[in-house]
Amino acid sequence: MALRVYDTRSRTKRTFEPLIEGTVRLYACGITPYSPSHxxxxxxxxxxxxxVRxxxxxxxxxxxxxxxxxxDDKIINVANAEGVDFSVVxxxxxxxxxxxxxxxxVLRADAYPRVTETIPEIIEMVEQLIEKGHAYIxxxxxxxxxxxxxxxxGQLTGQTLDMVRAGAGGRVDDTGSGKRDHRDFALWKLAKPGEPSWASPWGEGRPGWHIECSAMSLKHLGETFxxxxxxxxxxxxxxxxEIFQSECCLGHDPVVKYWLHNGLINVDGEKMSKSLENxxxxxxxxxxxxxxELRYALLNARYRQPIEFNMAMLEESKKHHERMMEVYGRALVAAGSGDWNGCDSLEEAAERFTAGMNDDFxxxxxxxxxxxxxxxxxxxLESDSDAGLVAAGVAWLDEFAGGILGLLPDAESVRAAQAEGESARDALAAKVEPLLEARAAARAAKDWPRADQIRDQLNELGVVVEDSPDGPVWRIE
RNA sequence: GCACGAGUGGCAGAGCAGCUAUGCAACGGACUGCAGAUCCGUGGACCCGGGUGCAAAUCCCGGCUUGUGCUCCA
Structure with missing residues (x-):
């Protein structure tokens, strides 16, 4: 079944067909590293x-x-406040x-280009834009x-020139005094005294905010991607x-076949932002x-939808993830990982999973x-059925929950965690066993206050006792 | 104001013309001295008003509410 993706530019879901069969070139705007990641x-x-997975x-x-x-300006501001070079920040x-x-x-990308390593390409692009009459000094x-x-x-937002002209009235920004029109944007900013800068045909300065992505995507992925x-x-x-820069510089349209945009994080119904202190x-x-568990929470909605973030949703995701980890860990230790092909219910689950992911991820x-x-x-696991089925379930989770969604640690560390749990359990067993026996005796005598008191003692050791039809079971909280 | 989204049960969140979404919570039952865990089951929803269709949560029109963008931002 074909993969369909929602393309912001056409505002429709389109069947995904890469420009070069069998390969996908993907550029995603990363971060401006002026503060810890949020x-x-x-x-x-x-x-x-x-x-990508x-x-x-x-x-x-x-x-x-x-x-x-x-x-970037914000990096420079932080560096100035700390009295260090911008590169330190x-x-x-x-x-x-x-x-x-x-x-x-998060798997590493194939390349993490930086603006400071792309200055020559940026300068070249700006020169071409000037030559072609799209830019001025x-x-x-x-x-x-x-x-x-x-x-x-308005290719992505549907706005027209007139709208923005009107909307921004009285709010013409103060940084671009050399602009002919307030909607023009900077490609190269000449340095003020003390600012980090690079030599260019127009004088010492640094790239404007948008040009770096046009230059880096061109350098690493080519004229179209x-x-x-x-x-x-x-x-x-x-x-x-970017559309202006890349298409005007390269002389063809479109440079990018599909535009994909992830939704934002909201807190208390508003976009998370520093100024709101949320x-x-x-x-x-x-x-x-x-x-x-955070990853789980952030995948719990389609990538394009906004996410309302708060402790309650975080706790719920934590609970779900813990439950998955518990079952996965027990199953892995009990049966290892096998092969899920041939198991009807798992094949059906795989089909639905695939259908979902093919529908715009x-x-x-x-x-x-x-x-x-x-x-x-x-x-x-509860019904001691055959190990083959358990192993098939483990394999399914490995492939989909682990391999695609990235929600599972690697099997080795899961085994290690299970083993660690075992040894912690063994270490406590000497203390716990006598108490369990005493409690069993109290329960046999229907001395409930005494039984509950012993249970409290066990709680203090960090041990939770649960009575099951097969007798009490205990685990470390 | 303009642009672009979104409005589904207590909550999260799918579906996007006909067929139980699902999970959490709640409730009932099994099991229990109690608690917990587990299992089985139940109820409950499509912002409002029109329209098109045999049939609309799903399409169209209008309205309302809300988010984002129009300024640095993932």
Whole structure:
């Protein structure tokens, strides 16, 4: 069944057909590393991680590029406040990015280009735009002239030139005094004293905000490529500016075949943002939940929908993920991983999972299938059925929950965690066994207060006792 | 104001013309001294008003509410 993707530019779901058969070239806008990564970065990275995993699973060779905008006003501001070079700030936050993304099982992209490593290509692109009459040199930098390609306005947001002209009235920005029209945008900003800068034909300066993505995608993926992604907040002006730059520079249209945009994170019904103080860094969230539990929470909605983030939804995802891990761990230790082909219910689950993912990467539908396989697997474990079926369930989860959704740690660390649990259990057994016997005696004598008191003692040891039809079972809380 | 989305049961969240979504919660039952876990089962929804269709949560029109963008942002 064919993969269909929602393309922002055409505002429709389109059958996915790459420009070069069998390969997918994908560029996703990454971060500006001026502060530790936040939940919005996590959502973007995880959304495209799953998209890339699914494309590869579907047989495509994927070339996945995501960038670091490692020179920018905000980085400079932070560096100035700390009295350090801008690169110190950028490096520190890039390191943070890799660390938290690795923890959440985000596979590394094939390339992480940086603006500071792409300066020659950026300068060349700006020169070409000037040559072709799409850009002009102002007194404080080089600008793209919107009026040279008015038909490209509003390609992603549906806005028209007039709307923006009216909407921005009285709010003409103060940074581009050299602009001829407030809708023009900077390609190259001349440096003010003390700012980091690079030599260019127009003087010392640095790239404008949008040009780096046009230059980096061209450098790493070529003159046309299949998918360009990023957060929905980049639609305008960033991605529309890219369309102007790339298409006007290269002289063909379109440069990007499909535009994919992930939804934003909301807190209390509003977009998460620093000014509203409703801000969660990824590190903050790790204080409360395991990285994979956060990943679970962020995949619990389609990538395009906004997510309302709060402790309640986080706790619910934690609960679901813990349950999956418990069943998966027990099953893995009991039966190992086998082969799910030939098992009807698992094949049907795989079909529904596939249908969901092929429908614009609907990870939520996929998660429902994971939940149902987990439920069935737990029932199997409870009814000591044959190991082959259990192993088949493990294999299914390995492939889909682990391989595609990235929700499982690798099997070795699961085994290690199970083994660690076993040894912790053994260590406590000497203390627990006598108490269990005493409690059994009290229960036999129907001395309920005494039995409950012993249960409390066990709780203090961190042990939870549950009476089952087969006698009491205990586990470490 | 303009643009683009979204409005589904207590909550999360699918479906997007006819066929139980699912999960959590709730309720009932099994099992229980109690608790917990597990299993079985039940109820409950499609923002409002028109329209098209044999048939609409699903398509069309209008309205309302809400989010995002129009300014740095994943």
């Amino acid at each position: 939940l919005g970065h996590a959502r973007q990275a995880i959304a495209f991680d799953v998209i 699914w494309l590869r699973h579907s047989g495509f060779a994927v070339d996945y590029v995501t960038n670091f905008t490692d020179i 950028a490096e520190r936050n890039i390191a943070d990015y890799y660390q938290v993304m690795d923890a959440m099982n 102002g007194n404080d930098g080089v600008y793209f002239e919107i009026d040279t390609a008015p038909e490209k306005y 299949d998918i360009h992604g990023g957060g929905a907040d980049l639609l305008f002006p960033h991605h529309e500016a 801000f969660w860094t990824i590190g903050d969230t790790f204080e409360h939940v395991h990285p994979l 609907n990870s939520r539908t996929a998660m429902v299938e994971v939940q149902s396989v987990v439920r069935d697997l737990r029932a199997l």
